[in-house]
Amino acid sequence: MSHTVRETGSWQHTLSIEIPVEEVEARLERVARELQRRVAMPGFRKGKVPLERVRADFAAHIEQEFLESFIPEATNRAIDERGLGPVVPPSVTNVRFTPGQPLTFDAVVDTTPVVEVKSWKGLELKRRARPMDDAAVDAVIEDLRQQSAVFVDVDRPAAKGDVVLLDSQRLDANGRRLPQTRAKGTRIQLGAPDLLPDLENGLLGAEAGQERTVTVNYPADYRGSELAGKSIRYVISVRKIQEKKLREVDDNFAGELFRLPSVSALREKVRGNLEAEDAGRVRRELEGAVVEELTRRNPFDLPVRLVAYMLERVIHEQTEGREVSKELHAQLEEHYRPGVERSLRREILLAGIARQEGLAVTDEEVAAEIDRMCAQEPRQASRIRARYQSADRRRSLGEGILERKAMEAVIAAAQVRDEPIAAAMAASEASR
Numbered sequence: 001m002s003h004t005v006r007e008t009g010s011w012q013h014t015l016s017i018e019i020p021v022e023e024v025e026a027r028l029e030r031v032a033r034e035l036q037r038r039v040a041m042p043g044f045r046k047g048k049v050p051l052e053r054v055r056a057d058f059a060a061h062i063e064q065e066f067l068e069s070f071i072p073e074a075t076n077r078a079i080d081e082r083g084l085g086p087v088v089p090p091s092v093t094n095v096r097f098t099p100g101q102p103l104t105f106d107a108v109v110d111t112t113p114v115v116e117v118k119s120w121k122g123l124e125l126k127r128r129a130r131p132m133d134d135a136a137v138d139a140v141i142e143d144l145r146q147q148s149a150v151f152v153d154v155d156r157p158a159a160k161g162d163v164v165l166l167d168s169q170r171l172d173a174n175g176r177r178l179p180q181t182r183a184k185g186t187r188i189q190l191g192a193p194d195l196l197p198d199l200e201n202g203l204l205g206a207e208a209g210q211e212r213t214v215t216v217n218y219p220a221d222y223r224g225s226e227l228a229g230k231s232i233r234y235v236i237s238v239r240k241i242q243e244k245k246l247r248e249v250d251d252n253f254a255g256e257l258f259r260l261p262s263v264s265a266l267r268e269k270v271r272g273n274l275e276a277e278d279a280g281r282v283r284r285e286l287e288g289a290v291v292e293e294l295t296r297r298n299p300f301d302l303p304v305r306l307v308a309y310m311l312e313r314v315i316h317e318q319t320e321g322r323e324v325s326k327e328l329h330a331q332l333e334e335h336y337r338p339g340v341e342r343s344l345r346r347e348i349l350l351a352g353i354a355r356q357e358g359l360a361v362t363d364e365e366v367a368a369e370i371d372r373m374c375a376q377e378p379r380q381a382s383r384i385r386a387r388y389q390s391a392d393r394r395r396s397l398g399e400g401i402l403e404r405k406a407m408e409a410v411i412a413a414a415q416v417r418d419e420p421i422a423a424a425m426a427a428s429e430a431s432r
Helices: 021-036 051-057 059-082 134-147 197-203 251-258 263-297 304-318 326-356 363-376 378-387 391-412 421-430
Strands: 002-009 012-019 091-096 103-110 124-127 150-153 163-171 183-189 211-217 231-245 415-418
Touching: 002 059, 012 059, 021 051, 021 059, 051 059, 059 091, 059 103, 103 304, 124 263, 134 263, 197 211, 197 231, 251 263, 263 326, 263 391, 304 326, 326 391, 363 378, 363 391
Parallel strands: 124 415
Antiparallel strands: 002 012, 012 103, 091 103, 150 231, 163 183, 163 231, 211 231
């Protein structure tokens, strides 16, 4: 096999590959013999058809199978010999194949962009943390109270905050009940923010065992298109009125629901969770600012085929592999393209910094990261370890660790000013 290479774009090379006649014939012979073992013809048992007959009668099939299997193999050999690192599957073009002649074709190879990252030290960054005061903890605990509330039957008219358990059926213009419109066992909480006013007013004061007729005027933008803009009458049979009962926030509340010894322990747990969530937000914002500034200081074009390939993968994942119309596909491309390009620029820029600074990841660091993931999800530990038996997945995990190291280096070399969110908001208001 012989091949030449030429640059055909930014981080793109085209290999012109030629396979000599002798190698082509040897591979065609191999494909024909493999087919010979499987094929049967009148007058011949399976595996006993003469090879010449197989090659004559199945010539098109043999040639197609040869091209489909051999061209990727030859392409990969040429890529390895040239030391190229494709970031997307190569694109094969200009295939020229005639029996008795050399096989020639071109392979377009997009390689990993290598960028010399400049001015990455001394970035001016803001770290905007949100102080976790008692009010934030109280709000979470109140939300936990609401979620753990119980509803008990009461013998009184329904009031705001109550839940009404009811059956309903739509009426036609003459007041007759419409078949197939009966709904049984519907629970409606009075005072809920998304409850239509006509329905709430029609149920306030209702009592168990009572039947009421309620007219509901649906707004033009109502989420159910069938009902939007219409006025519908319902006959409603009230089964129960239930009152919401909130638990007292005491040590029993902390123990029975969250297996914590006291309210103090619950408050500390909530505060810790809030601080961890905010730390994650702060980190994401900080890293986003790093990538934005590095991109501004180091502009470069992304390989078109790389963007298209990654964009297609994202769309395939988001649509779960379902076929979509051309119009929807175009909309999805427009929606996801900025995020895909931002992610690729981040990866390329941080890889450049890692290379410039001589950063590396050891096998021990990869193993430690796997241990950390197992400790976070002990029930999934065996599945996690099985997943990372794959060399490709361990390599991908190592690349992620290297990217984090590069990001840490940028942040460590940056001028980071802490600016609590409350103070930032006050300064913003003062400047107006």
